[in-house]
Amino acid sequence: MRIVHAKMSLCLIFLGLGTATSAQAPLDLPVSFAIQADSASYSDLADLIVISPLIIDVTVRNVKKLTVEQSVGVPTSMERVLVEADVMALIRGEGGFAPRVRFLLDVPKNAKGKIPKLKKQRVFLFGRQVQGRLGEIQLSRPNAVALFSAANDTLVRNITSEAVQLGAPRRITGITSAFHSAGTVLGEGETQIFLKTDNDQPLSLTVLSRPGQQKQWAVSTAEVIDASATAPERFTLLWYRLACGLPRSLPSERVEAASNQDTARAQADYKFVIDALGPCGRKR
Incomplete structure (x- = not known):
């Protein structure tokens, strides 16, 4: 199965195909291989979704080890397998789908050279259907797998619901410009920061400072900055795009300022936003 990246129009389907089957205890696998069942990172799941x-x-129904010739390029610490699995639910996709799927997976070996017992394990797969081969799945990344749990099920469905909406927040590719405007009294001011996304979606940050009040910031997704805009809630797709996509500091060359003091204020306000967002939270 060769890696193919293709664009396709998407629709969202939440379709349960049956109740959970009896499964083995959750696997104890490296975070780098599979997103864990009990400690999943929002951002790791969003990265794949x-x-x-x-x-x-x-x-998982069956697992078949592949030959050395079929595993070219696989590190010696990993084993390439062909996995056959029964579909429990289609969370995102379009068109028809097979009730049983197959996909290639590189699984880590333990100290004895053995791989975990994948049979009967329930997992989420993130990928695409191989064109012209119903039931064959190409994973988006070699490790585009998450172990099933009720918590992961809720997270995957919630993030997917946001991701398929028209106007869903897009990947941030940089900062186009920023400027700081001082107010009429000492300590008052406003900083505006304009961001670039991979589809030129409007996105900007505003930071307001007023004497005797806590500094406030907001994000706007409209061409005209929305006066009613607020900061995004934590663990939403907009928060994820900002927390994981913004550079850690505001480059001085992106600041349109009449003085060094204005540049410093803009950079301080940008740091305030970064601190308010908190860490991205990726674990792999």
Whole structure:
């Protein structure tokens, strides 16, 4: 199965195909290989959801080790396997789908050279259907797998619901410009920062400072800055795009300022936003 990246129009389908089957205890796998069942990072899941036109919940039926010739390029610490799985639910996708799917997976070996027992394990797959091959899945990344849990199920569905909306927040590619305007009294001012996204979606930050009041910031997704805009809630797609996509500091060359003091204020306000967003939270 070769890696293919293709654009396709998407629709969202939440379709349960049955109740959960009896499964083995959750696997103890490296975070780098699979997103864990009990400690998933919002951002790790979002990383996979926003690039995957197909998201399915499956239970592993069979696992077949591939030959050395079929595993060219796989590190010696990993084993390439062909996995056959039963579809429990289609979370994101379009068109028809098969009730049983197959996909390639590189699984880490333990100290004895053995791989974990994947059979009967329930996992989420993030990828795309191979064109012209119903039931064959190409994972978005070699490790585009998350172990199933009720918490992960809720997270995956919530993030996917946001990701498929028209006007969903897009990937930030840089900062186009920024400027700071001092107010009429000491300590008053406003900083505006304009961002660039991969589809030129309007996105800007505003930071307001007033004497005797706590500094406030907001994000606007409209061409004209919305006076009613607020800061995004934590663990939403807009928060994820900002927390994981913004550079850690505001380059001085992006600040349109009449003085060094204005540049310093703009950079301080930008740092305030970064601190308010908190860490991105990726674990891999």
